[in-house]
Amino acid sequence: MNKVPKFARSAGVLMPLFSMPSVYGIGCFSRDVDVFVDMAVDMGFHWWQVLPLTVIGAGNSPYSGISSFAGNSLFVNPAGLFEDGLLTAEEAENAKYRGEPYLVDYDFARENTARVLRTAYGRITPALREEMAKFAAEEEYWLEDYALFMALAAERSTEWWNWEDGLADRNERALAEARARYAEEMDFYRFEQFVFFRQWLAVKKRINDRGVGVIGDLPFYVATDSVDVWVHKKDFLLDKNNRPAASAGVPPDAFAAKGQVWGNCLYDFAAMKKNSYSWWRRRIAHCLRLYDALRLDHFRAFYNFFAIPAGDDSAVNGKWELGPGQELIDLIRKDNPDALFIAEDLGLIDPDCRKFIDGSGVPTMRVFQFGFDGTASVHLPYRYESCNVAYTGTHDNNTTLGWLYEINPDARAFALKYCGFSGAGWGSGGPSCASTKAIIKTVFASSAVLAIAPVQDMLGYGSDTRVNIPGVAEGNWRFRLPFELMLTVDRDFFLDVNNTYGRLGRGKE
Secondary structure (H helix, E strand, C coil), X not given: CCCCCCEXXXXXXXXXXXXXXXXXXXXXXXXXXXXXXXXXXXXXXXXXXXXXXXXXXXXXXXXXXXXXCCECHHHCCHHHHHHCCCCCHHHHHHCCCCCCCCECCHHHHHHHHHHHHHHHHCCCCHHHHHHHHHXXXXXXXXXXXXXXXXXXXXXXXXXXXXXXXXXXXXXXHHXXXXXXXXHHHHHHHHHHHHHHHHHHHHHHHHHHHCXXXXXXXXXXXXXXXXXXXXXXXXXXXXXXXXXXXXXXXXXXXXXXXXXXXXXXXXECHHHHHHXXXXXXXXXXXXXXXXXXXXXXXXXXXXXXXXXXXXXXXXXXXXEEEECCCHHXXXXXXXXXXXXXXXXXXXXXXXXXXXXXXXXXXXXXXXEHHHHCCCCCCCCCHHHCCCCEEEECCCCCCCCHHHHHXXXXXXXXXXXXXXXXXXXXXXXXCCCCCHHHHHHHHHHHHCCCCEEEXXXXXXXXXXXXXXXXXXXXXXXXXXXXXXXXXXXXCCHHHHHHHHHHCCCECCCEC
């Protein structure tokens, strides 16, 4: 194997795209991203970490998407369609959101995006049509199945395994008839994805030109009701009715006392091995076109994964099964020798799994909030190593200020003392919040090669701005930051911290 590429010592901001300011009810590929990135550069940051940009599924979760390859059209910027001459000025103005600026309005975003995309599609120019045809040819290996799936799903309002036998089982004659019947709808969904990728890659180029890299996030599993499972049934553990033979999840941990039942179907790794894990390898390569580095969620499942009997509503009867192991990691490395990865290795990790993770050569995560449970935790900053990526908290954590309010007084006193914070006022939030700044400074001063802070921690926000509560199905993924509040971040403080602790590096070593 070649030498594994490494991050340079640097720092980043965790900010979901849907949380970005915009005038459309959800963060999108608007110029607000450029302002955010300019601010990040001014503060000495060189990484922006996002959550998955794929089409969202149940509960608006980006971790249960209906396609591993298609992009979330809710991120399309109507202003960009106006600039392409596909919307009038009045139509672009009417697409603006007039409601609550602090939360994502998914219902509005869906209706609004569908309307503007349908209007724009009806006006596509010959030049854009030619550009779209080239895109469709290059992405045919996933785009055609996605377009047909979306057209079929829109009429049926039920899971794919409940479709007519010929379609659920992907009978070639039935599929050919469906492609002919839904030819126009399929073309619209090609256009939808063409616009998504065209806008995102233009945004990403501007980001990269400013010296900032994008860290993407790859969910380990996919939703059962997804294009991926419908098309690649043999790669998944399904029963005779095309339903999951078992469910993904995790046993009890710090996030959920009864464990978590995610509902995703499991992979048939024995079947995947026979085709050299082709679906996984294409998925990884595809993501690395969209991002400059990739966080591999639930990394431990490459070693062993938790299988919960189908139909169970708790994880108590689950058991561990062996994953593909280093064989798949090596293939991914071989395909993408220059790629930067981060392994999400949180939760309960047994010694054998830890040996696998540490031996994979992929940088692993450390989270400040997990370091104060009364044990000599690896999440205490003095134990961070240069192979770690350190966070004050992740999208699954409370905000750091919210965490300080909720932990027991002794743990809070220890955490604050550890960070050199003394005196009163730890609970005073906002951009001048001294306690969260002390914690960020401590994490950034550590030996971890990359240090990342969620934007809520940089602004000293409380638990009402939390992104996700694991195990809770509804009400997540809604935090949105108004433009004027984004501007209140203490830029001088973060530039000083990044400069003081040697985090002005860029890219790879």
